Amino acid sequence: MTIRVLIADDHAAIRAGLGLMLGGDPDVEVVGEAADGEVAVRNARTLRPDVVLMDIRMPRMDGIEATRTIVGEGLADVLVLTTFDLDEYVFGALRAGAAGFLLKSTSAAALLDAVRRVAAGEGVVAPEVTRTLLDAFATSRPGGSGSPEQGHTPVGADGAAAETVERAGLTARELEVLAALARGLSNGQISAGLHITEATTKTHVSHLLAKLGCSSRVQAAILAREAGIA
Known part of the structure; x- marks a missing residue:
């Protein structure tokens, strides 16, 4: 197509x-x-x-x-x-x-x-760059050493990220996939690490994005890191 x-x-x-x-x-x-x-x-x-x-x-x-x-x-x-x-x-x-x-x-x-x-x-974003990106987000949170973008409130500021993840009702497997996203892993790497197919990984990613209200896996990874999941 x-x-x-x-x-x-x-x-x-x-x-x-x-x-x-x-x-x-x-x-x-x-x-x-x-x-x-x-x-x-x-x-x-x-x-x-x-x-x-x-x-x-x-x-x-x-x-x-x-x-x-x-x-x-x-x-x-x-x-x-x-x-x-x-x-x-x-x-x-x-x-x-x-x-x-x-x-x-x-x-x-x-x-x-x-x-x-x-x-x-x-x-x-390549996994090694993703980790750098997520680390940069982590340090831009309140109390961190970086500076968030002007005019945009950091996702999960003041502990809201952990609450968002908790209220999403993710399954144990979805939490494992979310943690893998927070480490910057690709679908292939997630599948190999969890011993599941890539199709199953894609399904889990799709479900957790919907539950978390995230529009991309990068957003979900940012949210996970700010919630202390990695």
């Missing part, structure tokens, strides 16, 4: 370059572009892509707010592209529900792989 992609970036040259990187793959179709967040939301509503490649710093509506709207309305999964590694804007986009992020300097092969993984419901 063809993966439909919308590219949102305020630089025409970058949109063109990303389009060329994706256009050579027969399984991927670039269905539209957007130069700002408002157009990205409007085009996502009209075109219903599978994946939106989202720049963060754009005029009129930034990528964080556009991501929140697109994910909140269930229009598409969002993959954030940024020039900066783990800055506060990336934090904001992930908290808004983005499935993951890549640097704009990424190779065509890595970009295509990420698009496929997002379309399949997987996260796209």
